[in-house]
Amino acid sequence: MTDHNEAFKRLASEAADGKYTRRQILAGAMALGLSAAAVSEILSSATYAQEATPGASPAASPALPTIVPIVGKELTKDDIAAAIESEGEVTVGNWTYTANDQLVSRFQDYVKQAYGKDIKLNYEASQSPSTYLTALYTAVGAGENSPYDVMAIEENYWAEAQLQQTQQNTKLMEDYLPSPLIPNAQRVVQNFQHVPTSIAFQASATPGINYHKDKASFLTDWKDLADPQLKGKLLLWMPGDITGGGMLLGLAASLGYDYKNEDQMKQTIDFAADNIGPNAIKYTADNSEGQQLFKSGVADVVTFWNSMARQQYLDGVEDAAFLVAASGQYMVNGYMWIPVKPKHPVLAQIFIDWRLSDDAQFPDIDSWGITKGSWSELQEGILGPSYEGDIPDWIKDDYYNFYPTSEQLAAKYKQVDWDYYAAHQKDWNDYWLQKIGL
Numbered sequence: 315m316t317d318h319n320e321a322f323k324r325l326a327s328e329a330a331d332g333k334y335t336r337r338q339i340l341a342g343a344m345a346l347g348l349s350a351a352a353v354s355e356i357l358s359s360a361t362y363a364q365e366a367t368p369g370a371s372p373a374a375s376p377a378l379p380t381i382v383p384i385v386g387k388e389l390t391k392d393d394i395a396a397a398i399e400s401e402g403e404v405t406v407g408n409w410t411y412t413a414n415d416q417l418v419s420r421f422q423d424y425v426k427q428a429y430g431k432d433i434k435l436n437y438e439a440s441q442s443p444s445t446y447l448t449a450l451y452t453a454v455g456a457g458e459n460s461p462y463d464v465m466a467i468e469e470n471y472w473a474e475a476q477l478q479q480t481q482q483n484t485k486l487m488e489d490y491l492p493s494p495l496i497p498n499a500q501r502v503v504q505n506f507q508h509v510p511t512s513i514a515f516q517a518s519a520t521p522g523i524n525y526h527k528d529k530a531s532f533l534t535d536w537k538d539l540a541d542p543q544l545k546g547k548l549l550l551w552m553p554g555d556i557t558g559g560g561m562l563l564g565l566a567a568s569l570g571y572d573y574k575n576e577d578q579m580k581q582t583i584d585f586a587a588d589n590i591g592p593n594a595i596k597y598t599a600d601n602s603e604g605q606q607l608f609k610s611g612v613a614d615v616v617t618f619w620n621s622m623a624r625q626q627y628l629d630g631v632e633d634a635a636f637l638v639a640a641s642g643q644y645m646v647n648g649y650m651w652i653p654v655k656p657k658h659p660v661l662a663q664i665f666i667d668w669r670l671s672d673d674a675q676f677p678d679i680d681s682w683g684i685t686k687g688s689w690s691e692l693q694e695g696i697l698g699p700s701y702e703g704d705i706p707d708w709i710k711d712d713y714y715n716f717y718p719t720s721e722q723l724a725a726k727y728k729q730v731d732w733d734y735y736a737a738h739q740k741d742w743n744d745y746w747l748q749k750i751g752l
Contacts, residue, residue, distance in 0.1 A: 325356060332361035383490040384652065384659040394495070395429045397660040404661035405436040407446040408466040409648075410601050412625070413688040414439050417674075420682060424668055425661075433661060441601050442555050443467035447475060450653050454484060460653035463662035466669065468519075468556045469649045470739070472512050473732035487511050488652040488659075495663040498670035501700045512651035515669050517695030518718050519647045520727065521551075521560025523637040524608065524623040525615045535640045536561065536568035539615065540589035547614040549607055550590070552599040553746040559739050560646050561617050562586065562746070563730065567641040574734055579742060587749035597750070608634070621691045624716045629687030638718075642728045647694070670697070676704040690716065695723075 328334065382389050389397065411417060418435045425433050438446070449461050465471065475486045489510035491499060499513055506514035525533055532541060539548060551557045563573050565586055571578035595613060598604055604622065607613040609631055616622065620643075623636035650666050652659070668674055675697065679689050686708070695717050696702055705713050718727060 326359065329356050329360040334360075382495060382660065382663070383493045384488050384656070384663075389660075394660060395431060398425065398429050398431045398433060398664070401433070401658040401661050403434040403436060404463045404658045404665055405438065405461065406464045406466055406665060407438045407440070407443065407462045409443075410439045410441055411688070411691050413677075413682065413684045413692060416677075416682045416684050416688075417692070420673065420677075421665060421668055424673070425664065435665070438462070441557070441599060443471050444555055447471060447478075450475070450486065451478065454486060454654060459655045459657050462653055463656040463658045464650055464652060464665055466515060466648055466650045468646050469512075469514070470556045470559070470646065470730070470732055470735055472508065472649050472651050473736040474739075475651075475653075476511075477733065477736045485654045487654055488656065490652050490663060490666075493663050495660070496667040496670070498667050502670060502697045503699075506647070506697055508649070512649040513666070513670070514647045514649050514697060515675075515694075516647040517697050518620070518645065518723060518727065519694050520620050520643040520645055521557045521618065522564065522620055522639065522643055523615060524618055524620075524626070525635055525637060526608075526611070526631075526633045527635040528633045529614045533615070533637050535637075536565040537585070539593065539617075540585070542593075544593040544615060546593070546595060547612075548590070548593040548595060549604055549613040549616045550594045550597050551604075551617045552597045553743045553750070553752070554599070556646055556739075557618060558743065558746070559735070560644055562742055563644045563735075564639055564641070565590075567644075567728075568639060574731070576738075579738075580745070583742060583746045583749060587746060591750055597752070621694065624690035625687035627687075627716075628690050629685055638722075638726055642726050644730050645723075645727045646730070672701070672704050675701055676706060678706070679708075693717075696720075 381387070382394075385397070387393075414437055418437045421435050422433060425431055440446070443465075446462060446465060446467065450465075453459065453461055472487075478484070479486045490496075491507065491510045491513060493499070496513075499507070502513055506517065523533060523536070523539070529547075530544070532538060532543060551561065562579070562582055566573045566579060566582040569582060569585060571582055573579055573582070595607070601618070604613070604616045604618050605626070608616045608622070608626060620636045623634045626634035650669060652662050652666075656662050675693065677684065677689055677692055679686060682689075684692075709716070
């Protein structure tokens with residue numbers, strides 16, 4: 315066996331003594347670059363430690379030297395702890411979850427339990443992530459560090475930054491995958507990764523039609539939003555970001571159009587403004603307003619993310635439903651990437667790993683102190699086979715009533731050509747805003 319160096323021997327000995335879980339052994343082996351035969355030898359003689367409670371086990375490989383991306387240095391676990399103490403905080407650009415406060419607290423507690431360090435998670439929350447890109451472009455143009463350590467936003471914004479990099483010949487994001495600080499990345503199936511720059515933390519997010527099913531049973535597809543029965547009962551998302559962009563993609567498919575055909579997209583936007591717009595109560599960019607108007611019954615239909623119907627249903631709105639459009643749904647999952655020159659690169663990677671952990675993907679509602687509705691915002695489908703056993707008992711029998719199966723994802727959920735979208739979405743939104751006088 316050629317892998318019998320000192321680090322291999324130490325890992326094999328400590329694994330045999332029951333110091334590590336199977337997942338930690340695999341992470342350590344990855345960090346050392348061991349061969350499959352060497353890993354098999356270690357596992358065959360290992361005594362596995364019991365898995366720690368959610369959020370309590372270290373994200374990094376156990377006490378082994380690791381080359382950390384961005385930092386570019388070999389770090390032991392003690393070195394990583396020292397780096398965490400030095401960085402002290404991490405800034406993440408994300409969305410307005412109802413459980414934002416609990417998410418922040420849970421991650422801070424995790425770092426304390428795993429590394430013995432107190433840190434602060436600055437969790438920027440917006441339903442308009444384009445503002446994050448604007449701030450990033452400004453900082454890069456001024457030669458400054460990125461104002462964010464992690465972007466945890468929709469895939470299209472990653473594509474937009476990629477396009478901007480190419481057009482401006484300016485680096486906007488770091489290469490960080492694979493990373494020994496992110497062993498959970500190995501659990502995510504390949505079609506949810508853009509190695510080396512980003513990885514999904516959602517599997518089935520899609521903008522669509524949330525409706526009261528007893529009042530809007532005539533809905534089958536996006537074009538049905540023009541039905542006169544919805545006059546004064548429809549709340550539309552404001553054009554300008556991917557929530558509205560998802561509506562345009564879906565509406566084009568509903569009308570039998572190709573979103574890559576400029577004339578057909580113009581006709582799609584004309585239909586949205588001229589045929590659907592008159593039914594609208596208003597256009598909004600405020601998630602809480604959408605939630606309130608839907609729950610009160612002022613709005614029978616709200617164009618927003620599929621998580622809204624789940625949250626409303628689980629929080630007591632029994633007739634809340636999400637329409638899987640007859641023409642299909644475009645997937646717009648959240649991806650995590652690290653902007654260029656982050657101030658806190660170690661904590662950035664630790665956050666990404668934690669966001670892919672069992673604790674963050676399938677939060678325990680009692681430990682987190684959240685409602686089932688808030689849980690349904692944080693949980694957005696299964697990223698890989700290893701997560702399937704995490705579905706909690708309280709929703710196990712109904713899980714696939716709220717989330718698509720792998721077969722449904724393949725049949726009804728469609729991929730977007732993000733390069734094309736990034737190159738054309740501004741023109742679409744500008745024309746749509748012009749049409750509705752905003």
